[in-house]
Every structure is written in C-alpha cells, then in structure tokens.
Amino acid sequence: xxxxxxxxxxxxxxxxxxxxxxxxxxxxxxxxxxxxxxxxxxxxxxxxxxxxxxxxxxxxxxxxxxxxxxxxxxxxxxxxxxxxxxxxxxxxxxxxxxxxxxxxxxxxxxxxxxxxxxxxxxxxxxxxxxxxxxxxxxxxxxxxxxxxxxxxxxxxxxxxxxxxxxxxxxxxxxxxxxxxxxxxxxxxxxxxxxxxxxxxxxxxxxxxxxxxxxxxxxxxxxxxxxxxxxxxxxxxxxxxxxxxxxxxxxxxxxxxxxxxxxxxxxxxxxxxxxxxxxxxxxxxxxxxxxxxxxxxxxxxxxxxxxxxxxxxxxxxxxxxxxxxxxxxxxxxxxxxxxxxxxxxxxxxxxxxxxxxxxxxxxxxxxxxxxxxxxxxxxxxxxxxxxxxxxxxxxxxxxxxxxxxxxxxxxxxxxxxxxxxxxxxxxxxxxxxxxxxxxxxxxxxxxxxxxxxxxxxxxxxxxxxxxxxxxxxxxxxxxxxxxxxxxxxxxxxxxxxxxxxxxxxxxxxxxxxxxxxxxxxxxxxxxxxx
Numbered sequence: 443x444x445x446x447x448x449x450x451x452x453x454x455x456x457x458x459x460x461x462x463x464x465x466x467x468x469x470x471x472x473x474x475x476x477x478x479x480x481x482x483x484x485x486x487x488x489x490x491x492x493x494x495x496x497x498x499x500x501x502x503x504x505x506x507x508x509x510x511x512x513x514x515x516x517x518x519x520x521x522x523x524x525x526x527x528x529x530x531x532x533x534x535x536x537x538x539x540x541x542x543x544x545x546x547x548x549x550x551x552x553x554x555x556x557x558x559x560x561x562x563x564x565x566x567x568x569x570x571x572x573x574x575x576x577x578x579x580x581x582x583x584x585x586x587x588x589x590x591x592x593x594x595x596x597x598x599x600x601x602x603x604x605x606x607x608x609x610x611x612x613x614x615x616x617x618x619x620x621x622x623x624x625x626x627x628x629x630x631x632x633x634x635x636x637x638x639x640x641x642x643x644x645x646x647x648x649x650x651x652x653x654x655x656x657x658x659x660x661x662x663x664x665x666x667x668x669x670x671x672x673x674x675x676x677x678x679x680x681x682x683x684x685x686x687x688x689x690x691x692x693x694x695x696x697x698x699x700x701x702x703x704x705x706x707x708x709x710x711x712x713x714x715x716x717x718x719x720x721x722x723x724x725x726x727x728x729x730x731x732x733x734x735x736x737x738x739x740x741x742x743x744x745x746x747x748x749x750x751x752x753x754x755x756x757x758x759x760x761x762x763x764x765x766x767x768x769x770x771x772x773x774x775x776x777x778x779x780x781x782x783x784x785x786x787x788x789x790x791x792x793x794x795x796x797x798x799x800x801x802x803x804x805x806x807x808x809x810x811x812x813x814x815x816x817x818x819x820x821x822x823x824x825x826x827x828x829x830x831x832x833x834x835x836x837x838x839x840x841x842x843x844x845x846x847x848x849x850x851x852x853x854x855x856x857x858x859x860x861x862x863x864x865x866x867x868x869x870x871x872x873x874x875x876x877x878x879x880x881x882x883x884x885x886x887x888x889x890x891x892x893x894x895x896x897x898x899x900x901x902x903x904x905x906x907x908x909x910x911x912x913x914x915x916x917x918x919x920x921x922x923x924x925x926x927x928x929x930x931x932x933x934x935x936x937x938x939x940x941x942x943x944x945x946x947x948x949x950x951x952x953x954x955x956x957x958x959x960x961x962x963x964x965x966x967x968x969x970x971x
Contacts, residue, residue: 510535510568513581514543521578524845537565539685569596584709587612587965594619599626604719606867611956613868618968620864628848628860629867631723635847637840642825651807655775656904659721662800665783667747669697671759688963696759705760712762715874723870728805735770740881740933742766768877776904784921884933
C-alpha cells in the first residue's frame with residue numbers, strides 16, 4: 443500500500459406552553475424561559491520547499507494520508523481523535539511551541555495505537571517532510587493565516603480551525619493562496635457538514651418557513667474573569683518567540699498562558715470571533731448571503747468582573763467584550779449577533795429571543811422559524827422548524843462528518859468537495875472582525891442606556907433594536923452590573939464598500955483590517971502569496 447503522508451499540525455499558538463395567538467417575539471422569549479427552567483515580507487520558506495507544491499494531486503482509494511497536527515491544546519482533541527481512527531490517515535507530526543504538550547500527546551498515541559508521531563516545536567519542520575500530505579491546525583488565532591498559507595506553499599492540504607483568520611486582510615490572502623495552489627482548504631465550521639444543518643438549510647431555502655430576511659446568532663457562554671492584568675512569566679519550555687509569531691513580542695499580561703489568549707485582542711478575537719464564526723456561518727447560510735454586509739455597528743463592553751471578583755477597582759487581563767451586540771445590514775437582509783459572557787441560566791428574565799438555545803441561530807421567516815442549537819433536545823446535533831404559533835413542524839437530526847469530508851476531498855484531489863472552503867471561512871470570520879472593529883473604535887464612547895435607546899431608533903435593522911437592548915440591559919442588571927458606573931460603549935456605524943470589501947470614509951477602521959506584522963512572520967498581500 444502506497445503511503446501518502448498527511449501531517450496534522452496542532453499549534454498551541456493554536457419550552458413551554460404556547461398561546462394560540464402570540465407574537466413571534468413573545469413566543470421565542472417565553473419558550474426560552476421555559477427551556478432554561480428545564481435545562482512587508484513573508485517568512486523565508488526555502489524555494490525548494492515552495493516548489494514541492496502539487497496542485498490537486500488525487501490519491502488512490504488505498505492511500506493513507508500523512509498528517510501533521512498543529513497546536514496541541516483543548517481544541518486539538520477533536521483532530522487527534524478523528525485522524526488517529528480514520529484508517530485512511532496517519533499522524534506523523536504533532537507541532538506546538540510548548541514542546542512538552544506535543545511530546546505528551548505523542549506518547550499517548552504510541553500507547554494507544556502502537557506508533558509514535560514526531561514532536562516538534564516549529565511546524566515548518568513538518569512542512570519540509572515530503573511524507574506529510576496535509577496539516578490540521580488548532581493553533582492560536584493569530585497564527586491561522588500563516589499556517590494555512592505556508593502549508594499550501596509547501597504542497598500540503600489544510601484543515602484550519604475557526605476563525606479561519608485573525609483579521610480581514612488574512613482572509614483575502616488565504617483565498618488567493620487556495621486558488622493559486624489548487625489544494626484542499628477546509629474551515630473548521632463543522633455544521634457545514636452536519637446532516638441536520640444541511641437538511642434544515644435546504645428546508646429554509648426551499649421556502650419551508652416562508653421568506654427569510656433576518657437571522658439572529660447567539661453566544662451565551664459563561665466566561666469567568668481570567669485574573670488581574672499584570673506581568674507574568676512565560677511558562678518554562680515554551681518557545682515564546684515562535685508562539686508570538688506574527689505578533690510583536692510582548693510580556694504576557696494574563697495569568698493563565700494557554701487558552702486565555704482568546705480574550706486578549708492582540709492574539710484572539712473574543713467570543714464574537716471564537717464561538718461566533720460557527721453561528722455567523724449558519725446565519726449567513728440561512729440568509730443565503732455570500733458577501734460582506736453594507737454596514738455594521740456594535741455596542742457592549744467587558745462588564746461585571748469587578749462584581750465577580752468583589753473588587754470595584756478590578757481590571758481584568760482580558761480586553762475583548764464579554765457583552766456585545768452587533769447589527770449587520772445586508773440591504774434586503776439583516777443579521778444580529780449577541781454575545782454574553784455573564785450568567786444567563788437561572789435568572790428570571792427574558793435573556794434571549796432564542797427558543798431555548800444559549801448557543802445557536804434563529805432564522806425568522808414569514809411563515810415560521812428555524813433554529814439551530816435548541817436546548818430542548820440538549821444536543822447540538824439537531825435543528826427544528828416551527829410555525830408562527832410555535833408548533834414544531836419539522837425536526838432535523840444527524841451528526842457531522844467534517845473531518846471525513848476533508849479526507850474525502852484530499853484523496854480525490856478535489857478542493858471543491860469540501861463543505862466549508864476558504865471563501866466560506868473568510869466570510870464567516872469577517873462578520874466577527876467587522877463587529878469587533880466597530881466595538882474597538884467606540885470603546886471609549888460610553889453612553890447611558892437612554893442615549894443608546896435614542897440612537898438605536900435611527901439604526902436600520904430588521905430586528906427590534908430596542909427590544910434587544912432591553913434584554914441586554916436586563917441581563918446585565920440581573921448580574922448586578924451598574925450601568926451608570928460602568929456604562930456600555932457604542933461603536934461607530936461603519937459603511938462598507940461591498941465590492942472592494944473596505945470601509946467607506948474611515949481610515950481608522952480600514953487600518954484595523956490588518957496588523958503590524960513582525961518579520962519574518964508576515965502575512966503576504968493576496969497578489970504575493
């Protein structure tokens with residue numbers, strides 16, 4: 443049997459009773475409460491390495507794919523679990539700047555499966571190995587773009603976790619690289635391969651709930667304080683220069699080195715960019731939008747941790763929003779995304795317009811609703827459709843096979859087979875980046891609730907902007923947040939040139955589409971990939 447090596451690189455760097463006649467919003471809110479009660483220069487890759495690139499090489503049915511996994515953290519467990527069990531793949535490398543983590547997993551694989559992958563800190567060593575055919579990456583967000591681009595340049599197919607990018611510039615570069623090298627790129631938005639979501643989206647697109655022009659994405663995930671802002675040592679054994687990569691080397695300011703980088707914007711994208719791309723992807727799918735929105739505006743804050751820590755002067759090491767509402771206008775369609783990091787369960791308030799899901803998406807139709815992520819089933823592997831009175835009219839079930847879809851495409855040498863290609867990942871990540879840019883630009887623009895109400899009356903939206911604000915305020919007040927002492931921040935309304943995918947008349951916003959890259963870890967321009 444010929445062995446085609448795929449290297450998987452895991453980089454640390456990575457409800458209720460319904461009334462016969464009821465309004466749609468009341469239906470959703472009441473069912474929610476009921477369910478809650480029950481549940482510059484690119485890095486110097488050798489020319490010879492770049493020349494190894496093979497465009498769309500198909501493999502025989504008996505081929506085994508050699509994998510490198512980049513980023514051995516919590517998310518890598520899914521990668522490791524799948525690629526050790528699929529007999530068509532074999533893990534050859536585990537890569538992480540925290541070499542001990544990679545070595546520990548190599549030992550675990552050896553004990554369970556009888557072979558030992560190589561552990562390396564720098565994943566470029568895996569890219570130099572011709573026996574590696576593909577990488578699977580669960581590194582930190584700020585490494586996603588370079589990992590994808592360098593892998594493609596080295597002739598490796600790439601499975602990249604969400605968000606596909608750290609910023610908007612990187613999405614354009616990845617899309618260009620995927621096109622240039624003709625290799626498989628799969629974005630880790632697993633619902634794109636889930637049977638229940640494929641069938642639910644088709645039902646929506648076929649008119650099952652009537653005309654759909656509005657979708658709401660939700661991320662109600664309790665995120666506790668990550669500790670006080672300070673200066674902390676780099677944990678022993680970590681190659682911090684390599685971990686920092688594209689970012690300038692700064693002293694760690696968070697107590698827990700691993701994972702909590704998610705809540706520091708220099709490396710991560712907050713929950714709008716962490717969990718968000720799963721739901722923004724589904725919302726786009728329901729709406730059928732394959733483009734940037736015409737405008738975006740966000741409001742929110744990082745609130746409540748002074749109360750959690752019982753210290754009115756407490757300053758958390760995280761600087762991304764834990765409460766954020768972003769409104770996206772697509773002209774004839776609209777998306778709203780709500781992020782909440784404080785407690786949502788066991789609070790006697792209408793915490794969301796969401797049919798009982800804490801993390802999910804609602805598509806609003808003229809004849810009913812479709813929802814992904816209902817808490818009624820206590821499962822992410824099910825979606826529902828309801829009529830306007832709240833009666834279930836359709837249930838969709840079935841797990842995903844996203845990794846399998848990637849392997850199928852690699853063996854076929856056919857990038858078009860993947861369900862979440864580079865452009866799909868680019869657009870869904872961009873939704874998060876656009877919302878965060880508005881929030882970051884307005885972070886110091888603190889407003890009272892009354893001022894925010896007056897402003898939102900003029901914001902174009904297919905949502906009830908005031909009702910969403912009222913639920914957000916009720917949520918914060920239930921968590922004992924004093925909005926007079928720590929008010930919400932209001933970002934600017936940002937208008938977007940949909941064709942050029944840039945902001946109109948706002949240089950500050952356009953500057954935030956990229957970052958100051960540290961040589962030699964520079965994400966190239968699309969024309970230079």
